[in-house]
Amino acid sequence: MGMGKENRDRIAMRAAQELKNGMAVNLGIGIPTQVADYVPEGVQIVFHAENGILYAGGAPNPGEEDAFLCNAGGYPVTIVEGASYCDSSIAFAMIRRGCIDITILGALEVSERGDLANWIVPGKRVAGIGGAMELAQKAKKVIVLMNHVNRQGESKVKKQCDLPLTARACVKLIITEMAVMEVTEHGLLLKEIMLPYTVDDVVRHTEAALIIPEHISYIP
Template structure:
């Protein structure tokens, strides 16, 4: 498929919706890119499950302190005003509704808001980490993802086929083609790339798309 957003561009688009001063948790991997694209003049406070609020950029090589890591076990630094806390406080921030936004990756998202992002099935060693906690409690749970899998199957579906991470938890999906809200168990298209028609977008989506009012063009800079 041509004419789709790169991961960096998807992350950029998601970052535009994070308000100044928001408390934000970014999932391990691709979602971590969102931190790079905060709009000028806004500063979010980033939370990591292992017990830091307001961590900053990665240190340069050789400058790492391995007692100062994020949930992905990558070395980080601290911004002014950072704090440390133990795991029960950290997940109280998560489940207690204190985070404004959590942005996660996905294998599948259903029109019901169900998310599958922790397991691709029963093979190998199962590992869940904080994924099932993070989908509960943040005021907004958003997903960033390619619109389809590597082999072209829809990732936005009527019902997830993979093991669920959480039920009815996702409220917005930023994909490589569109920005889609989940409202009353339907996918509502808010923005799409100008180069793709609504019919083409529907053809790449495993559940019905709903239009409410006008669909804005999804416009993202080259990054």
């Protein structure tokens, strides 16, 4: 099941609210790359790319792309004042040292305990694991942005992941076109719902058990 641009934008906008001034943040391929376009005014973020950029900016305007300036996914980016470059070994050393405050990733599946599966579907070709395994293990906080269900209409928020894991118990927050869910020690907490969806909609499309609080915020 595909996702329209409006839903992708809403997810990216909600994820940007998790960013605080001065954070070092890594953005994965897909919806996460759009988060850089929605950083709240006055908030300065050190966006990190595994291919060796610090202070990466949002996407360039059409026609203003620099063929030599891209993120780790190969998509064109801009840079902001103070940006610097390094080789990929230094960029990965920053990850391994625990210098990344938040990594925002896409996912194929996430379990109710925060297990992440996002690198391969068995039997299908894949370019490579990339940096997701190290980011998932070493970033201080892992946020997942994804469709709530797959193309077959099956929940991607699982009791237990069926696909090969990227990392165990690493995800702290899940944001989909339906809801915002926090992984807690007591289970998966339904924090917010994206209108026009309802609690019943989210429960019906979620395989994992949900903790439903008395008061839930709704995102217009």
